[in-house]
Amino acid sequence: MTWGLVFEQSLNGLQYGVMLFLMAAGLTLVFGIMNLVNLAHGSLYMMGAYFAVAATQWTGNYLAGVALGLVATLMVGMLVEVVALRTLYERDHLDQVLATFGLILFFNELVAILWGRAALYTSLPSWLQGHIDLFTGSRYPLYRAAVIVVGLVVAALLWYVVTRTRLGMLIRAGASNRTMVGALGVNIKLLYTIVFGAGAALAGLAGLMAGPIYSVQPGMGELILIQVFVVIVIGGIGSIRGALVGAVIVGVVDTLGRAFLKPLLGHVISPTAAESAGPALASMMIYLLMAVVLAVRPAGLFPARG
Amino acid sequence: MPMPLRFLTAAATAAALAFAAPVAAQQKIKIGFITTMSGPQGVIGAYMKDSVELALDHLGRKVGGLETEIIYGDDQTKPDVGVQLAEEMLKKHQVDFVAGIIWSNVMLAVMPVVTGAGKIMVGTNAGASPLAGSLCNELYFTTSWNNDQTPEAMGKFVQDSGVNDVYVLAPNYQAGKDMVAGFKRYYKGRIVEEIYTKLGQQDYQAEITQLRSKNPKAVFAFYPGGMGIQFLKQYDQAGLRGPLPLYTVYTVDEITIPAVKEAALGGWETRFWSPDLKNQANQKYVADYKQKYGKLPVFYGAQSYDGILLIDSAVRATRGDLKDTRALVAAMRKADFNSIRGPFQYNINHHPIQNFYLLRAEKVAGGDIEMRIQKTIFEKHKDSYSQDCKMKW
Numbered sequence: 204m205t206w207g208l209v210f211e212q213s214l215n216g217l218q219y220g221v222m223l224f225l226m227a228a229g230l231t232l233v234f235g236i237m238n239l240v241n242l243a244h245g246s247l248y249m250m251g252a253y254f255a256v257a258a259t260q261w262t263g264n265y266l267a268g269v270a271l272g273l274v275a276t277l278m279v280g281m282l283v284e285v286v287a288l289r290t291l292y293e294r295d296h297l298d299q300v301l302a303t304f305g306l307i308l309f310f311n312e313l314v315a316i317l318w319g320r321a322a323l324y325t326s327l328p329s330w331l332q333g334h335i336d337l338f339t340g341s342r343y344p345l346y347r348a349a350v351i352v353v354g355l356v357v358a359a360l361l362w363y364v365v366t367r368t369r370l371g372m373l374i375r376a377g378a379s380n381r382t383m384v385g386a387l388g389v390n391i392k393l394l395y396t397i398v399f400g401a402g403a404a405l406a407g408l409a410g411l412m413a414g415p416i417y418s419v420q421p422g423m424g425e426l427i428l429i430q431v432f433v434v435i436v437i438g439g440i441g442s443i444r445g446a447l448v449g450a451v452i453v454g455v456v457d458t459l460g461r462a463f464l465k466p467l468l469g470h471v472i473s474p475t476a477a478e479s480a481g482p483a484l485a486s487m488m489i490y491l492l493m494a495v496v497l498a499v500r501p502a503g504l505f506p507a508r509g
Numbered sequence: 510m511p512m513p514l515r516f517l518t519a520a521a522t523a524a525a526l527a528f529a530a531p532v533a534a535q536q537k538i539k540i541g542f543i544t545t546m547s548g549p550q551g552v553i554g555a556y557m558k559d560s561v562e563l564a565l566d567h568l569g570r571k572v573g574g575l576e577t578e579i580i581y582g583d584d585q586t587k588p589d590v591g592v593q594l595a596e597e598m599l600k601k602h603q604v605d606f607v608a609g610i611i612w613s614n615v616m617l618a619v620m621p622v623v624t625g626a627g628k629i630m631v632g633t634n635a636g637a638s639p640l641a642g643s644l645c646n647e648l649y650f651t652t653s654w655n656n657d658q659t660p661e662a663m664g665k666f667v668q669d670s671g672v673n674d675v676y677v678l679a680p681n682y683q684a685g686k687d688m689v690a691g692f693k694r695y696y697k698g699r700i701v702e703e704i705y706t707k708l709g710q711q712d713y714q715a716e717i718t719q720l721r722s723k724n725p726k727a728v729f730a731f732y733p734g735g736m737g738i739q740f741l742k743q744y745d746q747a748g749l750r751g752p753l754p755l756y757t758v759y760t761v762d763e764i765t766i767p768a769v770k771e772a773a774l775g776g777w778e779t780r781f782w783s784p785d786l787k788n789q790a791n792q793k794y795v796a797d798y799k800q801k802y803g804k805l806p807v808f809y810g811a812q813s814y815d816g817i818l819l820i821d822s823a824v825r826a827t828r829g830d831l832k833d834t835r836a837l838v839a840a841m842r843k844a845d846f847n848s849i850r851g852p853f854q855y856n857i858n859h860h861p862i863q864n865f866y867l868l869r870a871e872k873v874a875g876g877d878i879e880m881r882i883q884k885t886i887f888e889k890h891k892d893s894y895s896q897d898c899k900m901k902w
Contacts, residue, residue, distance in 0.1 A: 205722075208718070208719075208722050211718050212715055212718055212719075215712075215714045215715050215718060216715075218714070219712060219714075311547075311548075315551070319552075320551045320552040320555050321552045321555075321764060321767065321768065322552070322735060322738050322764075322765075322767075322768035323768065324767060324768050324769070324770055326770075332746075334748060341718075341721065341722075342748065344714075344746045344747060344748075346746060347714065347746075415742070415746075416712070416739070416742060416743055416746065417711050417712070417738075417739050417742075418549075418711075418735040418738040418739050418742075418768065419768075420549055420552070420735060420738075420768075421548075421549065421551065422548050422549040422551075423549065423735075426549075426709060426711055427711070458714075458715045461706070461715045461716065462715045462716075462718070462719050478703070482681045482704075482705040482706065482707070483681070485707075486681075486707040
């Protein structure tokens with residue numbers, strides 16, 4: 204194990220982390236502000252991936268496909284909020300879980316009807332293929348580097364919007380005390396629709412960036428959703444900062460665990476025992492981490508509400 | 510044979526048929542077909558169902574000459590759901606056969622339920638080793654293979670090619686371990702490292718980085734379905750396709766190729782069947798499948814097509830008598846039908862003794878990428894568990 208390898212694996216972890224962050228940001232805002240448990244967030248991720256593939260094929264241009272995919276996911280998100288979720292804010296969490304689980308089934312079947320059950324073919328434009336040379340002497344896929352950059356830029360933008368703009372102020376106020384914000388004459392319905400749409404667009408962005416590396420198929424959203432819930436529990440529900448820190452921690456811990464846990468265990472216990480314990484433990488790492496965080500700080504690392 | 514005797518025999522047969530006919534005419538055959546239709550793996554079930562329907566078309570919608578009803582069930586990849594479906598099929602629908610099943614764990618749960626009810630189970634994919642060995646059953650047949658056989662063929666090819674320093678990757682579950690065990694039964698060279706990843710894992714970048722730092726000479730991997738799509742894309746994006754030969758089983762197939770296209774090119778596979786296998790039954794199957802569904806069939810479907818044909822051959826042999834289970838079993842043991850893999854025999858454990866071929870993903874005329882048979886690795890290959898099967902024929 205060399206430091207170059209550790210650096211490269213940390214980059215992999217960071218890339219996974221920013222992907223999780225894009226998902227977690229929307230989910231945590233919706234949970235924090237509207238007090239809504241949205242299991243269908245993974246479906247919006249899936250819709251983003253499908254819309255981008257379809258739009259790229261239709262326009263023949265990758266960037267146009269990305270832009271159209273984002274707009275379409277935003278629209279779907281706002282539509283879902285207006286049609287289905289608005290009635291659920293005052294209901295308890297169990298009803299919300301039930302209803303949004305229904306939305307998962309609805310979207311998975313919709314996608315299977317529209318595009319079929321087989322995974323879609325996705326490709327990258329030539330300017331995103333290839334590699335960059337790392338100072339460690341190895342090569343890193345250019346596309347994954349681009350994902351890291353986009354993720355960090357979005358994080359910076361979100362930070363600016365939430366802390367420096369009037370909309371961000373309302374969002375933060377909504378997260379702290381929804382009733383009071385409504386009482387002060389703010390159009391809380393509109394605010395909710397905007398926040399939900401923005402969250403959907405972020406999930407869509409994660410989905411369309413995942414398309415070229417993962418498999419674009421019905422049910423793809425549920426594969427990532429569980430890790431996203433782990434992220435927001437670790438980071439603190441309703442906190443964008445928590446989502447970013449939680450996502451990067453989860454991404455790096457998961458990746459480094461998969462890469463180095465087995466060889467490290469081999470030094471402590473017998474190599475044959477490490478052979479079977481390593482992979483099992485590596486896949487549990489993020490859940491163990493969550494358990495520890497919950498024990499030490501039950502509200503997460505950066506709780507939104509005081 | 511003198512003339513009068515021949516005439517008598519013919520007359521007797523005609524009479525027997527005439528008497529048998531009214532019984533057969535009233536009778537109906539019901540087949541329960543369990544597969545996975547929903548979730549990310551639902552695509553496999555869709556391919557299987559398409560092939561079952563094509564088999565019915567080829568049989569004039571009559572299995573064994575009887576009016577046929579197929580009851581499809583979606584096991585959602587869950588053993589408990591599979592058992593529920595089987596019980597419903599047996600009790601409510603009174604099916605005569607149960608067929609299908611993709612997953613070994615589902616099959617291990619469902620098979621005892623079906624055979625316990627005295628009905629015949631025809632597996633069309635799952636190949637868990639106990640089913641071929643200690644748990645073999647008179648009423649259980651498979652038209653696929655035992656899990657180990659396909660990687661055994663790959664192990665032999667890699668061994669014979671003189672490749673050394675192989676890096677091994679598979680998901681961390683029973684079939685993953687079976688595949689690696691099968692590979693190692695014939696590959697005796699150095700293994701750089703054996704990596705078991707989480708079942709259903711999406712991102713393999715960490716494993717690929719690790720792999721590259723070890724400088725292996727070749728990679729052996731088993732990543733079925735969506736995992737394969739992800740692994741192939743990321744292997745290609747890491748720039749490893751080409752410089753580092755990739756030997757896989759159940760990873761590059763007619764389901765994954767359309768989703769990854771170029772990223773599959775040059776990949777090696779071993780298999781008992783391929784769309785380009787030259788025999789009459791297979792050419793008809795592939796041509797009609799392409800015409801009906803507009804795409805190539807995949808091996809999951811080919812096995813399911815054979816499953817229906819196997820049932821058809823047995824019901825014909827008993828002249829539509831579905832109650833005589835012993836006679837049905839005896840007929841099925843003969844495998845007397847035009848299999849898409851060519852003629853084959855059943856081993857003592859009701860698993861096929863069959864050839865295994867080396868396949869490679871190649872660019873064909875028209876720019877599509879398809880699997881092409883390179884050579885035969887094993888002829889009439891038996892699985893390694895039949896000696897544990899105590900069945901007597």
